Amino acid sequence: xxxxxxxVKETVKAFVKERFLKNSDDKELTxxxxxxxxxxxxxxxxxxxxxxxxxxxxxxxxxxxxxVDNLDSIDRIAAFVLKKVNG
Amino acid sequence: MxxxxxxxxxxxxxxxxxxxxxxxxxxASFFLAFIQFLAIxxxxxxxxxxxxxxxxxxxxHIIVAFVVYNFFSVRYRPTxxxxxxxxxxxxxxxxxxxSFITVLGLGLIAICHLPIRFNFRLFLILLGTVALIVFRxxxxxxxxxxxxxxxxxxxxxxxxxxxLYEIKHGLLPxxxxxxxxYFFMFPNIxxxxxxxxxxxxxxxxxxxVADSEVWQKGIRWMLRGLIHVFCYxxxxxxxxxxxxxxxxxxxxxxxxxxxxxxILRISGIFHFIIGLLCMFGFNLPQxxxxxxxxxxxxxxxxxxxxxxxxxxxxxxxxxxMFKYKKRIKNNLLxxxxxxxxxxxxxxxxxxxxxxxxxVYFKWIDVIFWMTIGICITIESVIVEKRALLGKNKEExxxxxxxxxxxxxxxxxxxxxxxxxxxxxxKTIEDWLFVVSKSKNVSPKELxxxxxxxxxxxxxxxxxxxxxxxxxxxxxxxxxxxxxxGLTLVSLSVIVLFSFKSAEQKMPFRLQQIIQNMxxxxxxxxxxxxxxxxxxxxxxxxxxxxxxxxxxxxxKTLMIKRPYINAYYLTNDIMYRxxxxxxxxxxxxxxxxxxxxxIRDKNYSVKKPSGTHRIALLGGSYQMGTGVxxxxxxxxxxxxxxxxxxxxxxxxxxxxxxxxAGGYYLLQQVELTxxxxxxxxxxxxxxxxxxxxxxxxxxxxxxxxxxxLPLKYPFLEKIKAESGAKLYMSIMHIRELLxxxxxxxxxxxxxxxxxxxxxxxxxxxxxxxETTTEFVDNKEYSELKxxxxxLGFVTLDLRNTYGKIDRKEIQISEWNTHPNVLGxxxxxxxxxNELKKNKTLIFKIKK
Numbered sequence: 027x028x029x030x031x032x033x034v035k036e037t038v039k040a041f042v043k044e045r046f047l048k049n050s051d052d053k054e055l056t057x058x059x060x061x062x063x064x065x066x067x068x069x070x071x072x073x074x075x076x077x078x079x080x081x082x083x084x085x086x087x088x089x090x091x092x093x094v095d096n097l098d099s100i101d102r103i104a105a106f107v108l109k110k111v112n113g
Numbered sequence: 114m115x116x117x118x119x120x121x122x123x124x125x126x127x128x129x130x131x132x133x134x135x136x137x138x139x140x141a142s143f144f145l146a147f148i149q150f151l152a153i154x155x156x157x158x159x160x161x162x163x164x165x166x167x168x169x170x171x172x173x174h175i176i177v178a179f180v181v182y183n184f185f186s187v188r189y190r191p192t193x194x195x196x197x198x199x200x201x202x203x204x205x206x207x208x209x210x211x212s213f214i215t216v217l218g219l220g221l222i223a224i225c226h227l228p229i230r231f232n233f234r235l236f237l238i239l240l241g242t243v244a245l246i247v248f249r250x251x252x253x254x255x256x257x258x259x260x261x262x263x264x265x266x267x268x269x270x271x272x273x274x275x276x277l278y279e280i281k282h283g284l285l286p287x288x289x290x291x292x293x294x295y296f297f298m299f300p301n302i303x304x305x306x307x308x309x310x311x312x313x314x315x316x317x318x319x320x321x322v323a324d325s326e327v328w329q330k331g332i333r334w335m336l337r338g339l340i341h342v343f344c345y346x347x348x349x350x351x352x353x354x355x356x357x358x359x360x361x362x363x364x365x366x367x368x369x370x371x372x373x374x375x376i377l378r379i380s381g382i383f384h385f386i387i388g389l390l391c392m393f394g395f396n397l398p399q400x401x402x403x404x405x406x407x408x409x410x411x412x413x414x415x416x417x418x419x420x421x422x423x424x425x426x427x428x429x430x431x432x433x434m435f436k437y438k439k440r441i442k443n444n445l446l447x448x449x450x451x452x453x454x455x456x457x458x459x460x461x462x463x464x465x466x467x468x469x470x471x472v473y474f475k476w477i478d479v480i481f482w483m484t485i486g487i488c489i490t491i492e493s494v495i496v497e498k499r500a501l502l503g504k505n506k507e508e509x510x511x512x513x514x515x516x517x518x519x520x521x522x523x524x525x526x527x528x529x530x531x532x533x534x535x536x537x538x539k540t541i542e543d544w545l546f547v548v549s550k551s552k553n554v555s556p557k558e559l560x561x562x563x564x565x566x567x568x569x570x571x572x573x574x575x576x577x578x579x580x581x582x583x584x585x586x587x588x589x590x591x592x593x594x595x596x597x598g599l600t601l602v603s604l605s606v607i608v609l610f611s612f613k614s615a616e617q618k619m620p621f622r623l624q625q626i627i628q629n630m631x632x633x634x635x636x637x638x639x640x641x642x643x644x645x646x647x648x649x650x651x652x653x654x655x656x657x658x659x660x661x662x663x664x665x666x667x668k669t670l671m672i673k674r675p676y677i678n679a680y681y682l683t684n685d686i687m688y689r690x691x692x693x694x695x696x697x698x699x700x701x702x703x704x705x706x707x708x709x710x711i712r713d714k715n716y717s718v719k720k721p722s723g724t725h726r727i728a729l730l731g732g733s734y735q736m737g738t739g740v741x742x743x744x745x746x747x748x749x750x751x752x753x754x755x756x757x758x759x760x761x762x763x764x765x766x767x768x769x770x771x772x773a774g775g776y777y778l779l780q781q782v783e784l785t786x787x788x789x790x791x792x793x794x795x796x797x798x799x800x801x802x803x804x805x806x807x808x809x810x811x812x813x814x815x816x817x818x819x820x821l822p823l824k825y826p827f828l829e830k831i832k833a834e835s836g837a838k839l840y841m842s843i844m845h846i847r848e849l850l851x852x853x854x855x856x857x858x859x860x861x862x863x864x865x866x867x868x869x870x871x872x873x874x875x876x877x878x879x880x881x882e883t884t885t886e887f888v889d890n891k892e893y894s895e896l897k898x899x900x901x902x903l904g905f906v907t908l909d910l911r912n913t914y915g916k917i918d919r920k921e922i923q924i925s926e927w928n929t930h931p932n933v934l935g936x937x938x939x940x941x942x943x944x945n946e947l948k949k950n951k952t953l954i955f956k957i958k959k
Binding site: 045065069070090092093095 | 313430
């Protein structure tokens, strides 16, 4: 499956807004907003994000790949997904 | 590739501007940071911050290293840091132990990179760990190796786990020096209880921002750490109460809340450590995030010891989730969370083992961690379900939202205070007994508590409204390098507090506060109760071993528990007796007992003619804890009497030192009745201390709790009358016995006096205060009058220490028994009192 960066970003952004920021006072989400290091999502919600990405983009995470380097912002998530999917 | 690039690679995270070391801007920033750092270390010195750690002793080394380090080329800085760490190691531990620590440490790192299968590397590391365990537990006791294991373990016990994890998943170090420095971090030599720094974070944040920024961050965090420790000291000396002082709901709340607030010491030390590392380019994230403001269990887990949380998530939580996510469809999260908290409990015991050398198992630890774990799990499941179902939060007014937040914060504070007090209790029964006092509550008390609650809620709402203000928000979002003025002012104020001349011009209450800030002594209440909680053990050690390289020679760092094998337990009122013919090498003194099983030189059973024999009964002070046999005041006085003479009736004097650590009146009675008079004594001296009644009652309570046969009908009668039962908590038993303290004292004194009379022995009563207490003249007068009424000759050793600073005559901060100087001072006073009363004491025996 050939994915484009913007496509991935839009999908992930929509999920994050809908699932994690629905009840947040601060609903502004940019591509570089720090999600984990900024305290917007914790370890439990991170796992929900992981499950979503795996189901949506049909790849599997390894445990050690769940960290801020790969999941801390929409930009990083998109880059990681493309790396996994496109090899 | 050039050799220099191979062995000293340029660390790529450093921004371009780092490379110009001598630019005007950088020099100006450095000068400011240098002055601030000097001020911090000055405050550390003046206020005796964590004195036993050694941070004060090595302050000059640290400041020199800071200067040199920051003007070295960046590629050599990790090497320099490693060299600096070695300087401290060798200077503190000497050539042998220093080399052992260095070689073993480097060996462990090298094993991680051996070109063999990962599992074999793991096996080799486990072998090394087993060897360290053998030395740490003193199974094989080689003093310097045991000590080395104690200081090596904190450097590797967690960081090695993270390092191996990263290597297993393909992260290779950019520079070997960075790997070495990851373990050989010099602040870890001072502070064995150390944050678990993540390896990836350590690499990413090393010189990743401008030096001026990270220096100011370091200064701010060290300052924050110092302020936390000052707050801890203020709480200790002004608000902390003993469990025995809890009488009602108000005092219970005070006891619990203040105890929990003492966590400020740990956060203070951790802030200081991270701040110190920042000064050397490590732009590490914060360790604690305003944990007192947690609004729930998950929020608390996010805020309290963030490094520990990240370690648990990386090494255990995510791997367990991933391993079982296909096999366990339902309840994966709660199962993982509970497993993770069991691991957290085990790792806390693991950490305590390496630092203290002892394996502890307490049900209280299990209850504490499982309670926290279950609460976090339940809230996590709720959070997860809410997110999955996409539930909308109910719309609330701003004020209602703020009130709910404050109530949640208060609720969490109270809950954590309760569970924290359990964790720091000796036994569950003791804790339940203290908690039972909450039923003593009057309507007035409830009203007062209600009013305080209301005030806190109002204040909390006002603060939250203020924090929403854009200017306030902006101010709080500023980084330390943007608020240098605030740092400078704060430092100046604290430096000012350190000047005696300035302190004397301040209002009296402020002077008291500053004096409390200066007071670095371990909490008096903690020492008296020996209720050393988990974190106290990690930071301070215990009475036999004080952790830290501060103020110690190399020899005193070597660990041996001299008294642990000096006694054997007895199933009677004595509880324990000293072994005979012992010779033990202690930490910095020797311990010997003679063939009679007392700490003294050998004497013949039959008294030589012309000899005056005195039996001396006492506790650890009279036994001479922490000094050699010949340095105990009894031995000094005996030698002096025999050299200078004291009475013409006798050619020589022999003083039998029957004193032993932990002996109180009831044991002295038993000794008098069973052991003392077989050696044909002429006189018997009983040593009393301050707060005599309470100590006797405590020992009696312990005897009941240990189910020891009480032997004496009087004691059985008191036990029955008081209603004390075996199943009760020790605190409850003490409370029931306290009203009988006077009666027990009088009975004990009469027993000794009567036995002396029956054997023609002169009873003598001596009173001396401990080095941590001051004379209670009322108690002294009462006890003296009673002793005299029974026929005791009384010796007054009050105010023996005069105006001398008590710290000068104590073994250490934690062990306040008289040191060599202290024993000499007591000897002088004791000799003078004996001389003053010689006609009474040295009478010829009929």
